[in-house]
Amino acid sequence: MQTLILALTHPVLMTIVPHRRQILSSQHFLAIDDVSHTEINALLDLAQSYVMEGSAQHRQSQLLEGQTQVNLFFEASTRTQSSFEIAGKRLGADVMSMAVSTSAISKGETVLDTAMTINAMHPNFLVVRHPSSGAVELLAQKVSCAVINAGDGQHEHPTQALLDALTIRRHKIVIEGLKIAICGDVLHSRVARSNIHLLNKLGARVRVVAPSTLLPTAIANFGVEVFHTMHEGLRDADVVMMLRLQLERMSGAFVPSQREYYNFYGLNDEKLKFAKPDALVMHPGPMNRGIEIDSNVADGAQSVIREQVEMGVAVRMAVLDALSRNWRTGEAS
Amino acid sequence: MSPGATPHRRAYVNATIIDPFSGLSGPGGILVDDGWILAVGPKVTKEQQGVGTTVLDCVGLTIIPGLVDMRVFTGEPGTEYRETLATASEAAAAGGVTTMIVMPNTQPIIDDAAIVDYILRRARDTAMVRVAPMAAITKGLAGEMMSEIGGLKEAGAVAVTDATHSVANANLFRRALTYAKDFDMLVVQHVEEPSLSRGVMNSSESASRLGLAGIPFMSEVIMLERDIRLVELTGARYHASQISCAESLSVIRAAKAKGLPVTCGVSVHHLTLNENDIGAYRTFFKISPPLRNEGDRRALVAGVIDGSIDVIVSSHDPQSADTKRLPFAEAAFGAIGLETMLSAALGLFHNGTMPLSRLIEAMSAKPAEILGLESGRLAPGAPADFAVVDLNQSWTVQEAKLHSRSKNSPLENCTLEGRVVETVVAGRTVYAYGRRS
Numbered sequence A: 001m002q003t004l005i006l007a008l009t010h011p012v013l014m015t016i017v018p019h020r021r022q023i024l025s026s027q028h029f030l031a032i033d034d035v036s037h038t039e040i041n042a043l044l045d046l047a048q049s050y051v052m053e054g055s056a057q058h059r060q061s062q063l064l065e066g067q068t069q070v071n072l073f074f075e076a077s078t079r080t081q082s083s084f085e086i087a088g089k090r091l092g093a094d095v096m097s098m099a100v101s102t103s104a105i106s107k108g109e110t111v112l113d114t115a116m117t118i119n120a121m122h123p124n125f126l127v128v129r130h131p132s133s134g135a136v137e138l139l140a141q142k143v144s145c146a147v148i149n150a151g152d153g154q155h156e157h158p159t160q161a162l163l164d165a166l167t168i169r170r171h172k173i174v175i176e177g178l179k180i181a182i183c184g185d186v187l188h189s190r191v192a193r194s195n196i197h198l199l200n201k202l203g204a205r206v207r208v209v210a211p212s213t214l215l216p217t218a219i220a221n222f223g224v225e226v227f228h229t230m231h232e233g234l235r236d237a238d239v240v241m242m243l244r245l246q247l248e249r250m251s252g253a254f255v256p257s258q259r260e261y262y263n264f265y266g267l268n269d270e271k272l273k274f275a276k277p278d279a280l281v282m283h284p285g286p287m288n289r290g291i292e293i294d295s296n297v298a299d300g301a302q303s304v305i306r307e308q309v310e311m312g313v314a315v316r317m318a319v320l321d322a323l324s325r326n327w328r329t330g331e332a333s
Numbered sequence B: 001m002s003p004g005a006t007p008h009r010r011a012y013v014n015a016t017i018i019d020p021f022s023g024l025s026g027p028g029g030i031l032v033d034d035g036w037i038l039a040v041g042p043k044v045t046k047e048q049q050g051v052g053t054t055v056l057d058c059v060g061l062t063i064i065p066g067l068v069d070m071r072v073f074t075g076e077p078g079t080e081y082r083e084t085l086a087t088a089s090e091a092a093a094a095g096g097v098t099t100m101i102v103m104p105n106t107q108p109i110i111d112d113a114a115i116v117d118y119i120l121r122r123a124r125d126t127a128m129v130r131v132a133p134m135a136a137i138t139k140g141l142a143g144e145m146m147s148e149i150g151g152l153k154e155a156g157a158v159a160v161t162d163a164t165h166s167v168a169n170a171n172l173f174r175r176a177l178t179y180a181k182d183f184d185m186l187v188v189q190h191v192e193e194p195s196l197s198r199g200v201m202n203s204s205e206s207a208s209r210l211g212l213a214g215i216p217f218m219s220e221v222i223m224l225e226r227d228i229r230l231v232e233l234t235g236a237r238y239h240a241s242q243i244s245c246a247e248s249l250s251v252i253r254a255a256k257a258k259g260l261p262v263t264c265g266v267s268v269h270h271l272t273l274n275e276n277d278i279g280a281y282r283t284f285f286k287i288s289p290p291l292r293n294e295g296d297r298r299a300l301v302a303g304v305i306d307g308s309i310d311v312i313v314s315s316h317d318p319q320s321a322d323t324k325r326l327p328f329a330e331a332a333f334g335a336i337g338l339e340t341m342l343s344a345a346l347g348l349f350h351n352g353t354m355p356l357s358r359l360i361e362a363m364s365a366k367p368a369e370i371l372g373l374e375s376g377r378l379a380p381g382a383p384a385d386f387a388v389v390d391l392n393q394s395w396t397v398q399e400a401k402l403h404s405r406s407k408n409s410p411l412e413n414c415t416l417e418g419r420v421v422e423t424v425v426a427g428r429t430v431y432a433y434g435r436r437s
Helices: A002-009 A011-016 A037-055 A079-090 A111-119 A135-142 A158-172 A190-201 A258-265 A305-332 B087-094 B111-126 B147-154 B169-184 B205-208 B216-235 B247-257 B269-271 B294-305 B341-350 B357-361 B365-371
Strands: A068-073 A094-099 A124-132 A145-154 A179-183 A205-209 A225-227 A240-244 A280-282 B008-017 B026-032 B038-040 B052-055 B064-065 B067-070 B097-102 B128-135 B187-189 B238-239 B260-267 B311-313 B386-395 B415-425 B428-432
Touching: A011 A158, A037 A158, A037 A190, A037 A305, A068 A079, A068 A111, A079 A124, A079 A145, A079 A158, A079 A305, A111 A135, A124 A135, A124 A305, A135 A145, A145 A158, A145 A305, A145 B097, A158 A190, A158 A240, A158 A280, A158 A305, A179 A190, A190 A205, A280 A305, B008 B038, B008 B357, B038 B365, B052 B169, B052 B294, B067 B147, B067 B260, B067 B311, B067 B341, B067 B365, B087 B097, B087 B111, B087 B428, B097 B365, B097 B415, B111 B128, B111 B147, B147 B169, B216 B238, B216 B269, B247 B260, B247 B294, B260 B269, B269 B294, B269 B311, B269 B341, B294 B357, B311 B341, B311 B365, B341 B357, B341 B386, B341 B415, B357 B365
Parallel strands: A068 A094, A068 A124, A124 A145, A179 A205, A179 A240, A205 A225, A240 A280, B008 B052, B008 B064, B067 B097, B097 B128, B187 B238, B238 B260, B260 B311
Antiparallel strands: B008 B026, B026 B038, B064 B386, B386 B415, B415 B428
């Protein structure tokens, strides 16, 4: 109850979000495509409150005390996994991380078997990353706890989009009407898909900038403007979001060489000048320095890349909190 | 086989007879004896029958030729847990299919006369319907060396195909066509340029939204166009086993207009479903070639109506839950369809799109003609292979009731209109629904 008292006495929290209001209509958090504009805004507000709390003295909460969060990563991850782990721990949950690629799957167990096994231990949250699109949704159909998608194949990475939006909002206040250029390997990027859905829902004007070989079929139907040069694509942009060139997913030849890619699509000081002078530079990480982004820019004054990581923890705390309200509200009344 | 089903003289009367081969379409009956059709048409009536003939009243029912399905996968030999010739034949019988043409991608692969012989013997001993295999074009389906096409034909293979693989090497395919022509062997190609087909569904906006790798329809068109040029060069009989898009149809039409010996098929799935049915990663809709868009589906239906597409196949491909209950990209391709092909296709007749006789022709007389079989028709002297159908009876596809050993039906829980009430192969009743037996 310490948290509750803290929350009630915390002026920002009181004004932003009444503490037990239900935020998400669904049991799971799987895709930005599934959540509404209202739900996104409520999550961002809640995340913002956790940012404030995170910098305060009492950052350990008992909100999720006695609850179990299992991180199930079928694909290697450093930042997302540790971010979820810290988020859970700050809320008082018992967090366990499993790197599945090194355990059961290598013994031939299927995704569903692994999920069922863990489900039988009755966790409250299952945070899942998987290299196949749709795998997290498949798993969510078979378990009884709340499932959070921490990235599935080339489909979605919804918490990344939320943290990107939170970062933008903190600098630009209002997302509606902003010109946001998403640049690079959109084809292989779940981050790009989630961001396009989310930013469109919040009324931004989203552009994608990439060679055609790195754009998905019919991308224009996602409600984005398509550009093939940085010069045109970055013109007057408020935000420049760079994507990682996913060298590991490239089964064929998508670009002739890294050198050519850097020359035409790598973000350096010169290309950044096409954007607005106060444009934010973002990157979901991990970066290929010298391929899609120059170190000067990545570490420069306009870069908010490190802030994105910080926001990641707050956003994931917000998602855990919001999902837990689906059962906590029941207890409260 | 159930007792009482022994072949003897039987007359099915008061039915509607549909036989596209002879152009029959109207009230009548059919008289069978010792596995053969003796007479068919309006003159076969109850009154005309003598003592010793069993008379079966078929009022309200329609008799069609037994269906000939040119594309059936089983797991025998090698993966019997998916399907055996026996279980596939039960599904076939329940679906009005009296001849199954089985594909060579078994374990071992049907690329040797001895395996053809094994399939034929095994089918004779265990299957309820007629079975004939297609053999491999290339040894081990590897696309490197031609198989013994002459010997395979002598052993009883009705055509050669590399099943789910295209023969990508143009020179090898040219030689296979040239060689097959000497034996008048039909060459059946799975039309897909392999280097363009590494995706898991149609290349489209849906694929982009789902984050799934796409297979562009041009992959099919490119292979089809190349093949047709090689047919022009060699003069061999060529059959594209399944086409899936509107553009392929124009390639086929142009080839036929030139008078080339080219035919093609389409699966019932591609006539009745489209890529949107995949919804949220439903792997039972993952098939090869992939389901395309609604425009393609409509074009394919039109292609069947005007005869540009010759045959409809079930493309029955049993897959176990182990290979289907996986993330979409990792799941196996394939859907079952033997038991539901006719009922699903009848939907196109019931909604007024397709004439019944053309629909039946594409599943009976036409495939029989292409393969040189004497079945697929209701004519005196032909084998007594036919199905008795209640065109208006609806039924719901239920996993537990399907005869196939694998249950990967995209039509699960769908209600279909029109069902088979009796299937007869060589004069024997191999399937009877309800009271009739």
